[in-house]
Amino acid sequence: SAVISQKxxxxxxxxxxxxxxxxxxxxxxxxxxxxxQQPGQSLTLIATANQGSEATYESGFVIDKFPIxxxxxxxxxxxxxxxxxxxxxxxLCSVEYREETQYFGPGTRLLVL
Amino acid sequence: AQSVTQLGSHVSVSExxxxxxxxxxxxxxxxxxxxxVQYPNQGLQLLLKYTSAATLVKGINGFExxxxxxxxxxxxxxPSAHMSDAxxxxxxxxxxxxxxxxxxGTGTRLTVIP
Numbered sequence: 042s043a044v045i046s047q048k049x050x051x052x053x054x055x056x057x058x059x060x061x062x063x064x065x066x067x068x069x070x071x072x073x074x075x076x077x078q079q080p081g082q083s084l085t086l087i088a089t090a091n092q093g094s095e096a097t098y099e100s101g102f103v104i105d106k107f108p109i110x111x112x113x114x115x116x117x118x119x120x121x122x123x124x125x126x127x128x129x130x131x132x133l134c135s136v137e138y139r140e141e142t143q144y145f146g147p148g149t150r151l152l153v154l
Numbered sequence: 155a156q157s158v159t160q161l162g163s164h165v166s167v168s169e170x171x172x173x174x175x176x177x178x179x180x181x182x183x184x185x186x187x188x189x190x191v192q193y194p195n196q197g198l199q200l201l202l203k204y205t206s207a208a209t210l211v212k213g214i215n216g217f218e219x220x221x222x223x224x225x226x227x228x229x230x231x232x233p234s235a236h237m238s239d240a241x242x243x244x245x246x247x248x249x250x251x252x253x254x255x256x257x258x259g260t261g262t263r264l265t266v267i268p
Binding site for chain 1: 186188190196198199248256259
C-alpha cells in the first residue's frame with residue numbers, strides 16, 4: 042500500500058484565519074481525495090483532486106472555502122479558509138492506489154476557537 | 155446509487171468473545187465493499203475488501219467478512235476479541251468503476267471489556 046503523510050497532524054486556529062494542510066504520498070498516484078470527519082461522525086468527501094486539472098467538489102463544498110492544489114502526482118494541499126468553529130474536524134487525504142482501493146493518511150485534527 | 159447501513163453505533167464484547175459488526179449495502183450495480191478501522195487519534199486503516207472474487211474475505215488482525223448477495227450484507231467478524239481491537243470500524247461501498255466513488259457508513263465503535 043501507499044504511505045501517506047499529512048502536515049500538520051493537529052492545529053488550533055482562531056476564527057477568520059486560514060490553514061493549509063499538506064498531503065504527501067510515497068508513490069505517484071492519479072487520484073487524491075480530501076475528506077472531512079466531523080466529531081463523532083463518518084467521513085464526508087470534500088473533493089477529488091487529479092493532477093493537471095481542477096478539483097471536483099462535492100455538493101455542499103465550494104472552492105472559495107476549500108481551495109485545493111495538486112501540483113504533481115505525489116502531493117496535494119487543502120486550505121480551510123476563513124475558519125469558524127464549525128470547521129473543527131479531522132481532515133483526511135486519501136489516494137486510490139492499485140486494485141481500486143483508497144488508502145488514507147493519518148489525518149489533521151483541527152480545532153477552531 | 156450506493157449506500158451503507160451499519161447497525162449498532164456501539165458494540166461491546168468481552169475479551170475473547172466473538173466480534174460481529176453488521177453492514178448492509180445498497181447498490182444498483184455489483185459493488186466493491188471495504189472495512190476500515192480507525193484507532194483513537196489515527197487515520198483509517200484498510201482491514202479487508204471484497205472485489206468480486208471469493209465471497210469470504212480474510213483481512214488483517216484476524217478479521218474476516220463474508221459477502222452475501224442475497225442478504226446484501228458484508229458483516230465483519232473475529233472469533234476472539236482482543237483489547238487492541240477497540241476502535242471505530244467503518245464499512246464502505248463503491249461501484250466497480252473504481253474506488254473513487256466510496257460511500258461510508260456511520261461507523262461502529264467497538265469496546266472490548268476485560
